[in-house]
Each structure stands twice: as C-alpha cells, then as structure tokens.
Amino acid sequence: MSDRKEWPLWEVFLRSKAGLDHKHCGSLHAADGAMALQMARDVYTRRQEGVSIWVVRADQIVASAPDDKAALFDPMADKIYRHPTFYELPDEVNHM
Amino acid sequence: MYTQAMDLPNPDGSPTLASVDSEAREAAFNDRAGRGEIVEARDWMPEAYRKTLVRQISQHAHSEIVGMLPEGNWVTRAPSLKRKTILLAKIQDEGGHGLYLYAAAETLGVSRDELLNALHTGKAKYSSIFNYPTLTWADIGVIGWLVDGAAIMNQVPLCRCSYGPYARAMVRICKEESFHQRQGFDLLLTMAKGTDAQRAMVQDAVNRWWWPVLMMFGPHDKDSQNSELSMKWGIKRITNDELRQQFVDATIPQGELLGVTFPDPELRWNEARGHYDFGPIDWTEFWNVVNGHGPLNRERLAARVAAWDEGAWVREAALAHAAKQAARERAAA
Amino acid sequence: MNAATNPHVNYILRLADGSLVLAQRLSELCGKGPALEPDIALTNIALDLLGQARLLLSHAGTLEGQGRDEDALAYWRDAKDFLNPTLCELPNGDFAQTCLRAYCYVSWQAVLWAQLPQSSDAALAAIAAKSCKETRYHCEHLGDWVLRLGDGTAESHARMQRALDYLYPYTNELFDSDATDEAAAAAGLGPLPSTLAADWQAQVLPLLTEATLSVPATVPFHSTGRRGVHSEALGHLLGEMQVVARAHPGAHW
Numbered sequence: 112m113s114d115r116k117e118w119p120l121w122e123v124f125l126r127s128k129a130g131l132d133h134k135h136c137g138s139l140h141a142a143d144g145a146m147a148l149q150m151a152r153d154v155y156t157r158r159q160e161g162v163s164i165w166v167v168r169a170d171q172i173v174a175s176a177p178d179d180k181a182a183l184f185d186p187m188a189d190k191i192y193r194h195p196t197f198y199e200l201p202d203e204v205n206h207m
Numbered sequence: 208m209y210t211q212a213m214d215l216p217n218p219d220g221s222p223t224l225a226s227v228d229s230e231a232r233e234a235a236f237n238d239r240a241g242r243g244e245i246v247e248a249r250d251w252m253p254e255a256y257r258k259t260l261v262r263q264i265s266q267h268a269h270s271e272i273v274g275m276l277p278e279g280n281w282v283t284r285a286p287s288l289k290r291k292t293i294l295l296a297k298i299q300d301e302g303g304h305g306l307y308l309y310a311a312a313e314t315l316g317v318s319r320d321e322l323l324n325a326l327h328t329g330k331a332k333y334s335s336i337f338n339y340p341t342l343t344w345a346d347i348g349v350i351g352w353l354v355d356g357a358a359i360m361n362q363v364p365l366c367r368c369s370y371g372p373y374a375r376a377m378v379r380i381c382k383e384e385s386f387h388q389r390q391g392f393d394l395l396l397t398m399a400k401g402t403d404a405q406r407a408m409v410q411d412a413v414n415r416w417w418w419p420v421l422m423m424f425g426p427h428d429k430d431s432q433n434s435e436l437s438m439k440w441g442i443k444r445i446t447n448d449e450l451r452q453q454f455v456d457a458t459i460p461q462g463e464l465l466g467v468t469f470p471d472p473e474l475r476w477n478e479a480r481g482h483y484d485f486g487p488i489d490w491t492e493f494w495n496v497v498n499g500h501g502p503l504n505r506e507r508l509a510a511r512v513a514a515w516d517e518g519a520w521v522r523e524a525a526l527a528h529a530a531k532q533a534a535r536e537r538a539a540a
Numbered sequence: 541m542n543a544a545t546n547p548h549v550n551y552i553l554r555l556a557d558g559s560l561v562l563a564q565r566l567s568e569l570c571g572k573g574p575a576l577e578p579d580i581a582l583t584n585i586a587l588d589l590l591g592q593a594r595l596l597l598s599h600a601g602t603l604e605g606q607g608r609d610e611d612a613l614a615y616w617r618d619a620k621d622f623l624n625p626t627l628c629e630l631p632n633g634d635f636a637q638t639c640l641r642a643y644c645y646v647s648w649q650a651v652l653w654a655q656l657p658q659s660s661d662a663a664l665a666a667i668a669a670k671s672c673k674e675t676r677y678h679c680e681h682l683g684d685w686v687l688r689l690g691d692g693t694a695e696s697h698a699r700m701q702r703a704l705d706y707l708y709p710y711t712n713e714l715f716d717s718d719a720t721d722e723a724a725a726a727a728g729l730g731p732l733p734s735t736l737a738a739d740w741q742a743q744v745l746p747l748l749t750e751a752t753l754s755v756p757a758t759v760p761f762h763s764t765g766r767r768g769v770h771s772e773a774l775g776h777l778l779g780e781m782q783v784v785a786r787a788h789p790g791a792h793w
Contacts, residue, residue: 299587519574521578524692528687
C-alpha cells in the first residue's frame with residue numbers, strides 16, 4: 112500500500128460572489144489540475160458557495176516561516192503614517 | 208457526524224499526553240493555548256500536542272467515513288424519493304467532512320494515505336457507534352436525531368479549538384451539519400404520526416441506540432486519561448460528563464414530543480440538580496466495542512478496506528494519465 | 541386509462557425512469573468510491589439524476605390524472621411498467637463500467653435536453669432547460685474518467701475496453717423509435733430517438749478515440765427496456781428499492 116503514490120494535495124480558493132476576493136477554503140487530493148478543479152466544485156460548492164474556483168498544488172506554495180513573523184511584520188507596527196487616522200484635518204474637510 | 212472516542216489511547220502504545228515533559232518552550236506554548244490563542248500549521252508546537260491532534264482529528268475523520276456505511280445500508284431502500292434524496296445528500300456531506308478533517312490532519316505532517324493505512328490495519332480508532340447495525344428504516348431517523356445530536360454537542364466546542372485548521376474545518380462541518388439532526392427528527396416525527404407498525408419501529412430503534420449514543424461522549428471524566436491536558440491546551444473545552452448531561456437534558460423533552468420512551472428505568476428529572484438523572488452506563492460493552500468486539504466491527508473495517516483495495520487501480524490509472532498528459536504538454540511546448 | 545395506453549405519459553416515464561434507475565445504481569456506490577473525492581462527485585451526479593426523476597415522475601403523474609405522485613410511480617409500479625432503457629439498470633460492475641455506463645446515458649441526455657426546450661409540453665421544456673446545465677457537467681466529469689481510465693495504465697485500459705465491449709450494444713436502444721416515439725414526435729413533444737444518433741456519436745466517438753479505446757462493431761442486439769421488457773437486473777433493483785414502501789401500504793414517510 113505504501114509503495115503506491117498518493118494523488119497530490121491541492122489548495123482550493125473560492126470566490127463566493129462577484130466582486131469579492133478568492134479565499135482559501137480547504138484542500139483535496141486529485142491526480143491533476145483538471146481533476147482538482149472538478150473535485151473542488153463537488154467538494155466545496157455543494158451549497159452554492161462559489162462562482163469561481165482556483166486550485167493550486169500545495170507543494171507549489173511558497174510560505175513565510177512562522178519564526179520570521181517578528182522580522183517580517185513587526186517593523187510595520189511603527190509606520191503609523193500609512194493609516195488615515197494619523198492625519199488630523201480641520202473639521203471643514205471631515206470627509207476626506 | 209462524529210464520535211466520542213477521540214481521546215482514546217493508541218493501541219500501539221505511541222505517546223499520549225501524559226508523557227509530555229515540560230520545558231520552558233512548552234510552558235510558554237501552554238500559556239498561549241490556555242489563553243485561547245490560535246496555533247497555526249507551521250507554528251512551533253510540542254510533539255505531544257501534535258500527536259494528540261493527529262490522533263484526535265484522524266479518529267474524527269475515520270468516524271465520518273465509517274459512518275457513511277450504516278446509513279449507506281439504507282439509501283437504496285429509502286421509502287420515498289424525498290427521503291432518498293435527503294439521505295444521499297447527508298451521507299455525501301459526511302464524506303466531505305471526512306475529507307476536510309483528513310486535510311486538517313495533513314497540515315500536521317501526515318499524509319492521508321498514512322492515516323487511512325492506520326485505519327485499515329486496525330491501528331486507528333473511529334467512533335464505536337458505527338459498529339452497531341442499522342436494522343430498520345427508523346434507524347436512519349434515530350441516527351440523525353440521537354447520533355448526530357450527540358455529535359453536534361461534541362463538535363460545537365471544537366469550533367473554538369486551539370488548532371486553527373481543525374477549528375476552521377469544524378466551523379464548516381457544524382454549519383453543514385445543522386440539517387442532519389433536523390432531518391432525523393423530522394423523519395421520526397412523520398413515522399410517529401403514522402401507523403402502529405411505524406411507531407413500533409421508531410421505539411425499537413430508540414431502544415437499541417439510546418445507550419450506545421450515551422457512550423459516544425466517552426468515559427467518565429474521572430476515567431478519561433487525556434482530558435486534563437486536552438482541556439489545558441484548548442483542544443477540548445467541555446468535559447465528557449458535562450456534554451453527556453447537556454445531551455440528555457436536551458433530548459428527553461424531544462423524545463416526549465415523539466411519544467417514545469427511553470430504555471432506562473432510572474431516568475427522571477432531578478429538581479434539585481436541575482438536570483435529568485440517568486442510570487449507569489455499561490462500560491464493559493463500551494470497551495468491548497472499542498476493542499473490536501462490537502456487533503459489526505469486522506464488517507465495517509472490511510467494507511472500508513474493500514473499497515480502498517478495489518479503488519487502487521483507479522487511483523493508479525488517474526496518476527498514470529496525469530503523467531502522460533504532462534509529458535504530452537511538455538513535448539508540445 | 542392506464543399509463544401504457546397514453547403515449548405522452550409513456551414518453552415522460554421513459555425519461556423519468558432512466559434518471560431514477562441510474563440514480564439508484566449510482567447511489568449504491570455512495571461511501572464505497574475509490575477515493576473520497578470521486579465518491580463525493582459521483583454522489584452529486586446521483587443527486588442530480590434523482591432530482592430529474594422526481595420532476596419528471598411528478599409531471600407524468602399529473603398528465604396521467606389518476607392521482608399518482610412521484611412515490612406512487614416509483615414504488616408501486618412493477619418492472620414491466622418501468623420504461624427506462626436497459627442500459628440504465630445493468631449492474632454497476634467495476635468503476636470503469638460504472639463511469640462508462642453513466643457517461644453513455646448522460647451524453648444521450650445532453651443531446652436530447654438540447655432539443656427539448658422547443659417541446660410542445662411546457663413543463664417538459666422547463667425540466668430540460670434546468671437539467672441541461674447539470675448534464676453538461678456530468679458529461680464532462682464522467683467523460684474525464686473514461687479518458688483517464690482508457691488512457692491510464694494497462695489494467696485500467698483493459699477494464700475500460702471490456703466495459704465498452706459489454707455496454708456498447710446496449711446503446712443501440714437509445715436510438716430506437718417506436719409508436720410512442722412517433723406519436724411524441726408528431727405531437728411536438730420531442731425528437732425521434734433515431735435523429736439523436738449523429739449528435740451523440742459526434743460527442744462520444746472522439747472521446748473514445750482519445751481514450752485509446754476501440755469502438756466495437758455494430759451488432760444487431762437491441763435491448764427493449766423502454767418498452768417494459770427488461771434485463772433480469774431490474775427486478776432485483778426494484779425489489780430492493782421498493783421493499784420498505786411496499787411493506788407498509790398507505791404509510792407516509
């Protein structure tokens with residue numbers, strides 16, 4: 112049994128309706144992309160959850176390492192000038 | 208649908224929570240998990256936490272796919288097309304739930320094939336409830352009402368489990384499962400309003416399933432060796448006995464609506480406790496079924512193994528075709 | 541008047557029973573597929589076919605005007621009153637035969653549905669319009685399995701070829717026309733089955749070729765399920781399907 116190869120793992124992303132981003136919704140096994148797409152439709156949209164599907168082979172995803180979290184993301188914490196609330200404008204332009 | 212038995216020890220003697228040694232890193236981890244922080248797939252985690260999760264999630268996944276069998280036993284005989292449709296959709300959902308759960312377990316570094324291999328070779332457990340036979344159509348209703356009802360009690364707290372992929376799978380499962388218990392009750396209510404023969408079938412099914420369903424919540428808290436650490440780690444949020452009591456309290460009034468009795472002479476409302484009292488559970492039966500000696504343990508496992516073995520050439524062919532296609536595309540490029 | 545004398549009702553029942561009996565066969569597999577993903581996918585197809593069957597049976601019951609609903613028609617007719625093509629009732633066999641049989645039938649449905657929106661029967665036209673979309677997906681999904689298994693390993697190829705050799709003669713019946721079909725065509729209900737053959741072959745034969753399968757030579761075998769004369773398999777299928785309902789006459793479920 113273990114000498115047989117397993118179908119590769121695919122990550123599934125669904126756009127739930129037009130105008131929204133694709134969002135990760137789960138994964139599945141399939142022999143190739145075409146099968147992954149069909150299976151994603153059958154597994155993840157049984158209740159009309161989506162209007163568009165992406166599938167990506169899980170081993171093709173490049174991810175940041177959790178241990179780098181501090182190095183990657185903490186430096187953004189002091190860039191408060193990127194947020195609109197940093198700027199205090201006169202009341203006359205309160206809807207900018 | 209699911210299961211109690213998720214914190215049962217592995218028969219192969221692989222480590223349980225009790226074997227955890229406490230280092231500083233683990234102490235910090237325990238603090239975080241205890242505070243309700245969510246752990247994600249690639250975060251550092253103690254090996255015992257990982258193993259506990261793999262065992263629990265895979266037992267849960269196995270329960271879903273073995274659980275397809277007792278219901279599948281009746282799908283070809285459903286007495287109306289509406290009920291056939293509902294049952295087919297429900298069994299299919301359970302396959303989906305198994306799939307979500309295997310995927311959650313796979314984030315912890317085991318493959319689905321490894322997990323299935325553990326099931327097929329008898330190393331992994333699944334919920335004992337599915338080792339009981341479905342003998343009449345009323346069993347399908349009782350599985351929805353009682354078995355899924357018990358499962359939902361168990362599963363809802365898992366949506367807040369400390370392991371992100373598991374919690375997210377559970378959110379999806381609980382959402383999809385909300386119709387499972389209702390359809391079971393609806394099926395039974397229709398039968399209860401029907402002929403004498405239908406009512407007798409319902410009562411007979413309740414008689415057979417009641418005690419095994421109470422066992423689904425697992426051993427008493429005092430006998431549950433893994434519970435304490437699981438609680439600390441936020442894998443488990445409510446104890447076996449608390450859940451069992453919640454279930455009994457919610458179910459008895461529903462049984463009255465159906466006009467059925469429960470096979471427990473000690474069952475009565477306890478005003479002082481504000482709960483129903485119920486009689487002692489036959490733990491000998493429970494452990495017998497867990498250890499492979501229930502009514503259908505061998506048949507259920509054999510059915511899973513047969514499906515897997517008979518599918519081997521299909522899985523292999525799909526891969527072979529994918530490889531040929533890829534080669535052709537490369538050649539054309 | 542019983543159903544056998546009303547060509548309109550019979551025309552609808554032939555379609556209804558094809559969907560119902562094939563759904564029943566596919567539902568036997570639920571929980572036993574070669575992997576979880578295809579198991580779930582095939583159950584979706586079974587559910588769609590069951591949905592078609594329920595709409596068509598209800599419609600047939602209304603047309604018949606004797607108060608029979610979908611369940612009366614599904615559970616209380618005997619084998620000789622079922623009008624599905626024999627192809628639909630054959631045992632599943634292995635996964636190759638299961639997929640190929642379903643593919644042969646749904647691809648025939650696809651050709652038919654495409655023409656039925658013009659039917660003089662508005663209810664039938666509406667059912668066809670609804671079913672058309674799901675059937676297109678069934679064809680794609682099942683056709684992919686025919687392709688994968690035909691052009692997969694030596695074993696899967698041999699199994700798919702064996703399935704094709706066995707099943708192909710049963711497709712002859714899909715294109716046979718009789719008095720019911722001629723009455724239906726004359727009334728504008730739907731096309732004569734014999735006129736569907738070219739479109740069906742145009743769809744199916746290229747796929748079989750791509751799947752490296754040899755199309756069997758045409759043989760004079762014609763099954764007759766659509767006229768109520770079935771294989772031995774249907775009696776068993778119905779015996780199982782109807783057992784609970786028939787043990788409790790008059791009960792509601």
